[in-house]
Amino acid sequence: MSKVYFYYSAMNAGKSTVLLQSSYNYHERGMRTLLFTPAIDTRVGPGKVKSRIGLEAEALALQADEDVFAHVKAAHAAQPVACVLVDEAQFLTRKQVEQLTEIADQLRIPVLCYGLRTDFQAQLFPGSAALLALADNLIELKTICHCGRKATMNLRVGPDGRGVKEGAQVEIGGNDRYVAMCRRHYKEALA
Template identity: 40%
Template sequence: MPELVFFAGTMDCGKSTLALQIQHNRSARGLSGMIFTRNDRAGEGRLSSRLGLVTEAVEAGEGFDFHAHLVRHLTSGGHTDYVIADEAQFLAPGQVDQLACVVDDLGIDVFTFGITTDFRTRLFPGSQRLIELADRIESLQVEALCWCGARATHNARTVGGEMVVEGEQVVVGDVGVAAETVGYEVLCRRHHRERMTGAVARAAALSPDMLQVTSD
């Protein structure tokens, strides 16, 4: 039976890498798939991983209708065995409903990949709807680590290395960007609550007060 599957995790957990691996495995066996993404770090119309792997994808922006797109493709003589939708947290709830219809009405497996919560620890609307509708939810097994070495469970937004907790839910950035621009970092719950990013921790470790405490 076809399924709607949601592969969920934090940033740095390998979700895009897994999406590309699923695409590779199925295409190697002669299956034909359709790949969608939204707001990928590599730019519009691309699905990429931090390992450097990239493939072309259909940009599923605001107003994009997955079900209508697949119906047009099939009725024009095309064939699709499966669908991959990366960065699914950015999808509108209605678009997730469309993906469910692709499974139920067209009999096509849909594999979605995304992070569950934003930098404020609140569910993304797309992720929330996937949790509500998915036939299966898979937690990605690659554990991202906080700077302290503990398992990272929360996504933090940073500006110049300092964590922020206010602002628009979706601001595209990446790990390791230049100071004073938007970046993201994964943290354990404790350090997310304390707003202690890696940069802040390193600065504290080098401060005179911290060095005095250490010497005592």
């Protein structure tokens, strides 16, 4: 039976790097993968997965109303797909996560999703909440706070470098806007 996997972490844990390595492993064995990323994430251009260490690959940019199951079913009918990989999975809709479960259950293709668990206010993203509820396997990727402890929180910082407490849940950014921290230092940064 194929499964849905959710690899989650705070910022800067190497999620995109692990996704690209997984895809490479399939390709190295002559198997086809399909890569997806939500269209809302435009940091490196539409339809790209890129890691901070420089690895990158083309991906299909998904709009929130797109049916990922239909994309994969059509692609699989044309040429077998061995694995589906999704970057920035926190931005998926619940419906899209449900479609990913159908890819695993009906098409029998494993689905590997990578994303943040929570936002800058320690609230679950819709895609992450759905994956935490529906994925077969949950795998935490670890990164560290500046103190050396495991980072589990994502601090949003303003132009002045200070922690931000309020704002829209989704504000696309990288190291310029977010810092991974342990819970203690996250709380101190917002005090």
